[in-house]
Amino acid sequence: MxxxxxxxxxxxxxxxxxxxxxxxxxxxxxxxxxxxxxxxxxxxxxxxxxxxxxxxxxxxxxxxxxxxxxxxxxxxxxxxxxxxxxxxxxxxxxxxxxxxxxxxxxxxxxxxxxELARLEWAFTLAFDAVDGAPLSLTQMAALPAEDWPSLQVRLLPSVQWLVCRHNSLAIWRAHKEQGEFPGSQPLAEVESCVIWRDQLITRYRSQGADEVTALQGMAVHGWSFAELCGALSELGEQAPMQAVTWLRQWLSDGLLQRYSTGEAR
Incomplete structure (x- = not known):
């Protein structure tokens, strides 16, 4: 043989x-x-x-x-x-x-x-993702005012999303903290969870539906900052403030990197 x-x-x-x-x-x-x-x-x-x-x-x-x-x-x-x-x-x-x-x-x-398996796999994907260049609050503060309307961003490679219809996060936390198994329960309202890597630590937090729509609009669908403000027009004069508040949160989390014209999305 x-x-x-x-x-x-x-x-x-x-x-x-x-x-x-x-x-x-x-x-x-x-x-x-x-x-x-x-x-x-x-x-x-x-x-x-x-x-x-x-x-x-x-x-x-x-x-x-x-x-x-x-x-x-x-x-x-x-x-x-x-x-x-x-x-x-x-x-x-x-x-x-x-x-x-x-x-x-x-x-x-x-x-x-x-759903719990998808949550755990999302943490694995986030931890193993290639590095990116996070856009910082300092960089944003230095951005000229005339560049803000056309500002575009995209997600860092580690960012994962999961929509939870059960208490998967509670089960995951209980296991990680070696606590008592809470039992599986359906949620009264669907919960969106964003997962990412911060240096060598995987992090997560829940997001409301409006924030999810806004973040996906900018970082996935290619909205500019001006288009984000337009999507929040029902807030009237508060639209730019809400957009800035969310953008500051995403930058503090370390979810975004700058998008350059001509770059493949």
Whole structure:
């Protein structure tokens, strides 16, 4: 058997949930008095899955905490059967877990659990995002008055958004602070959460619907500062003040970077 064929057989064996090696692979291996070839393969097969489970537990600690070891491992193994590792880095192993949960469980069970999984994955994406150049309050203070109307910004790469319909944030905080599990509950009102990285710390806060619309308008849809003020026209003379207040908050959070004309959005 050529080396490339042997490697493919080992891969097929590791990815086989039943752990049944091809006879040709088994025949190519030599055991010892202490450990047979079959036992060695079984140990390797088990160790591979244990490492994958460890990676998923690490990416989804709150989901793991909610379900417990047995239920989480059953979910994770079912997920791995459908979405085996496809990347050289385990960083991307759990990328599709939330979507898998939606199809794996009945809707009433899936909705809060997949939302929590999306929240945890958003924190992972925020932490691992490439660096950007945050626009600071000092830079804004130095901006000439005539440049304000045409000012455009965009989000830093780490910024993530999540719309929560359940108390996922409360569950996540309880796990992180090692508090008592609060139980899953639907929210009386939908909650929007923005998540980002501040140096080496991931941060988050909730946003009202009006602020979400304003931030998405400027940083996603390309509004200028003048267009933001126009969208707030119902506030009358208070529109520029509200726009400045939000802009100051976004800059203090570290969500924005300057957008230059001609740059791809």
């Amino acid at each position: 050529r080396l490339s064929d042997w490697q493919r057989e080992v891969q097929a064996y590791l990815l086989d949930p039943a752990g049944q090696p091809n006879p040709a692979l088994q025949a190519s291996l030599l055991g010892s008095a202490a450990l047979s070839a079959e036992q060695g393969l079984a140990i390797y097969h088990n160790a591979y899955r244990v490492r994958l489970l460890e990676a998923l537990r690490g990416d989804y600690p709150a989901v793991h905490g909610w379900l417990g070891d047995e239920e989480f491992d059953a979910l994770a193994l079912a997920y791995l059967n459908v979405h085996p590792s496809q990347h050289f880095s385990l960083r991307w192993l759990g990328a599709q877990l939330a979507e898998f949960i939606d199809g794996y469980l009945v809707p009433a069970q899936a909705a809060p659990l997949s």
